[in-house]
Amino acid sequence: MERELLQSAGISEETENKTRDLWNSGAVRLDIPIIDLQHLWLVALISELARETKMDESSDADRVKKLLIELVDFATEHFSLEEDLTAKFGYPEHVNHKQQHHHFIEFLDSRVQELKMGHRSTVHTLVNFLMDWLTMHIQKEDRQYRDFLVKSGANIKEHFHRLISRREITVDRAQAALYNLVSGKSEVGEILNENVLSNVLKIWHTHNLSVHIPIIDLQHLWLISLIVELDIASKTLTSGRRQKTFNKVVMGAMDYTREHFSTEERIMEKFGYKHFSAHVKQHHSFIEMVQRRHSEAEQGDSKAASHLVDDLKEWLVSHIAIEDRNIHLGLKDQMSEIQAYVRDLINNGQLVVRKKQVDLYNQVSGLKKGA
16 A cells, blocks of 8 residues: 555655665664654655656656656755754754755755756756755754754654644655655654645745745735645645636636736836846746646646646746846845835836735735744
């Protein structure tokens, strides 16, 4: 049963055995079950990426991209959990540890962008870096915080029991199956965090997505909430309800293209952003992608929803996290003028800001995780 779950998740027996060898060597083991489970899954994803790239020209580009997006997505979940843990128990190196996570995520985001642009050779470099970074980080940095928590008497078990009871952690069945098979234990099962705000916060803070232009941040947060909602729906709901959520997200994404792209393009053009033309081309590609997924769904493609989730996550890490952050860097000396311009657009009725979007923005900007 557990091997079947792993097979359906795309984890080969070869990867399972490699992960087990690393576990038995102690290289990725902290004896904190949820953290160990996540480390094992990260190892598995990197191993599958390595297997795929060994195939060279015969490798599946879509499979590579999907693995890389899943790796970014899961690293976000894992780093957020670790940062909550080290912040809660006052780990002295919490800020430095968090910065290492941010640098890792930024590195992954950049590689996704390169892959999107057709630079397939980047994956070979990436695979070599990933496993070395992960094992070194676990053996040195993670063991340091684990040792601190143990010596300080932190009740780690109670902390995770509380998170699990509140369903503030996500563990899918395949991840639990890998941990159980490799560790020989059965103490972790499927857990799903269905809290949209909690998941939005993890993505927002771990990827450091703010561009420091409130209207753009507000619109980005709204799209992220739609991605989270569809992702949760694709894992939990019946086909009918999932389709309803899919339709809502598609409509929301279309609103996003109309409202957000218009706002962003007005700001870039008015204030002379030098990469304006290239940025607009990426907006056009996004519009085409949403329309394509919508058409696939109308034609009865049952995978349209999951494909849209993957596409939106790719957009999040390759465009919002990279290209949109560059807007801030390019226009940072004109922030006060941009703010005044946006206020004029709102006052003149040329820009609509919805209450739900404002509420989400206020919740995220007011709920700051550990420094």
